[in-house]
Amino acid sequence: MIRIGSGAGFSGDRLEPAVLLAEQGKLDYLVLECLAERTIALAQKRKRQDPGLGYDPLLEKRMERLLPAIKKHGIRLLTNMGAANPVAAAEKIVEIARRQGLSVKVAAVTGDDVLEKLDLQQPTLESGDPLASYGALISANAYIGVDALLPALQTGADVIVAGRVADPSLFLAPMIHHYGWSLDDADKLAQGTVIGHLLECAGQLTGGYYADPGKKDIPDLSQLGFPYADVAEDGTAVLSKLEGTGGVIHLGTVKEQLLYEVTNPAAYLTPDITADFTKVRLRELGPNRVQVTGGRGRPRPSHLKVSVGYHAGYIGEGEISYAGTNARARAELAGAIISERLSAASFPDMRVDYIGSNSTHRTSFGEISQPYEIRLRVAAKTASKEMAAVIGEEVEALYTNGPAGGGGARKYVHEVVGIVSVMIPRESVRPQVTIRECFA
Incomplete structure (x- = not known):
């Protein structure tokens, strides 16, 4: 088994649950998913004003708390907090580690910035109008996947910091790296994508977005814990959270997150796979323990989406x-x-x-x-x-x-x-x- 924790579901997410996971979760990997479409466009604006910026504004705060814990417990951290400037983010992480007296190796993943490669006459997915008709462009970032992250993992880096990586790919890459899954094994990649999709929004899976007083009550939300997954070599996963933290993981919270932002459950497109969620099976094994199986896949798309x-x-x-x-x-x-x-x-x-x-x-x-x-x-x-x-x-x-x-x-x-x-x-x-x- 490998254990992958979800330490953030968006740029402004709470830090304390991630620190708890790092200190007490017995994790192999901790993932911080902190990037959204407008987030990276705003990061590109900051980079234009100062070439040393463009990474997530909370990167320093998060790393100051998390670096000692991940080094102490041998955890590898993956994140898209590099936003518009992963290399500057890597340099900032090294600077923080040096101040703390820690050795650290950071791999910055770049290449998602495709602003100079766009055809301005191509139609947008939203309206069909040419891209040029929208006026001055600020950013263009392709959703890259595990094939960009795997070389970084192979360097042995403690921290992998990227830009616009697809959210589930941050979780799928450690599974492929650890178990040596083939990139042609569509079902394993789809199952790993299902797990990544369930974990990517952190506290949503433990009840943070599920709660509705009197209808769907969730205990101790003020101390909401974030989830982790124990993943076996065949892709079977068990979702759970730290004992003593708030929130809950049960069939209701998992089902809601499974369908979150999924337009077509039979064809969920990522850079890595075309995943079919319709065969996914969930089984409650006990309090705050839900088993996930059944993800199926077809080959990955020939094109990448660009935001x-x-x-x-x-x-x-x-x-x-x-x-x-x-x-x-x-x-x-x-x-x-x-x-x-x-x-x-x-x-x-x-x-x-x-x-x-x-x-x-x-x-x-x-x-x-x-x-x-x-x-x-x-x-x-x-x-x-x-x-x-x-x-x-x-x-x-x-x-x-x-x-x-x-x-x-x-x-x-x-x-x-x-x-x-x-x-x-x-x-x-x-x-x-x-x-x-x-x-x-």
């Missing part, structure tokens, strides 16, 4: 609260005032929300009860930062130019990074491994 970030203008926002008797009516009057002041000609896609009544689903579904408090939110997308600022300024002016009792006004302006997807031939992507190390 492209582009400059999509600015959003201006303003918020103000109304509370007490007639709160909804006063908020609606405030919304009408703003709508009249900011004519549709200037802000054609302006959105007026009444938070607490209709903002999430854009309707109240006929609910007629009168809330005690409502927060008005007005937002619009604009081409310029200056125009975006007008939205918040007008909302703030409601203090004395609008209905009675408005309070807690806030205003925001932020740049919008849009995301679209295209495909690129697999042979156009050439991953590389760069080693950085230090000796205590």
